[in-house]
Amino acid sequence: MDNTLLRQLLKDEEGYNPQAHRVEGIWHIGIGHNLEIEQTDEEARILGDYTLDTVHTLSLTDAQCDALFDIDVGDALEDVQPTFMPDELEALGETRRAVILSMVFQVGGAGFRKFKKFIAAVKARDFSTAAEEMMNSLAARQTPQRWERASFAMRNGYFREYGTPATAPQPTETTLGHVPDEKLLAELTRRIKKK
Numbered sequence: 001m002d003n004t005l006l007r008q009l010l011k012d013e014e015g016y017n018p019q020a021h022r023v024e025g026i027w028h029i030g031i032g033h034n035l036e037i038e039q040t041d042e043e044a045r046i047l048g049d050y051t052l053d054t055v056h057t058l059s060l061t062d063a064q065c066d067a068l069f070d071i072d073v074g075d076a077l078e079d080v081q082p083t084f085m086p087d088e089l090e091a092l093g094e095t096r097r098a099v100i101l102s103m104v105f106q107v108g109g110a111g112f113r114k115f116k117k118f119i120a121a122v123k124a125r126d127f128s129t130a131a132e133e134m135m136n137s138l139a140a141r142q143t144p145q146r147w148e149r150a151s152f153a154m155r156n157g158y159f160r161e162y163g164t165p166a167t168a169p170q171p172t173e174t175t176l177g178h179v180p181d182e183k184l185l186a187e188l189t190r191r192i193k194k195k
Helices: 004-014 041-047 060-078 086-093 094-113 118-124 127-135 138-142 144-156 179-194
Strands: 016-021 026-030
Touching: 004 060, 004 094, 004 118, 016 060, 026 060, 041 060, 060 086, 060 094, 086 094, 094 118, 094 138, 094 144, 118 127, 127 144
Parallel strands: none
Antiparallel strands: 016 026
């Protein structure tokens, strides 16, 4: 599973810093890796010995930050199961998979599973409803720009900020998911009359 887009997205959203730093009072390093939770053996091997008293001196190489990120992605993939199994995430495409995993990075697996209407909409491949449900959340009110970007990507299948991939449908005035209800009705009527 290619996580290139997810890596870039989370670098932009979570930030990237190989030096230990505080985010809202919590120590992090790399791409949003939380240093104040219990670390796995693999994470501890990468991080070395540190305590919360010495964490401010912690500094990693880019390769170490990438290794932590890969572990965190694995954790996010586990957190999203059984709601979405790996084959289901793969079938959604790289962009929508990145949106879901970004949500898990921000709100955790338990928090993600509370998005019941969003999950149902994604499973039904109703990405417009899924995008609306994303915006009906506390997380969206707390970090509105992040969630507006993610909502756009869920609805359209690409991130505006990273350009439109050749495989993504190009939004137009007549793309049904992108027009107001009155225009939608007029467009449907026009299309039916054409047949």
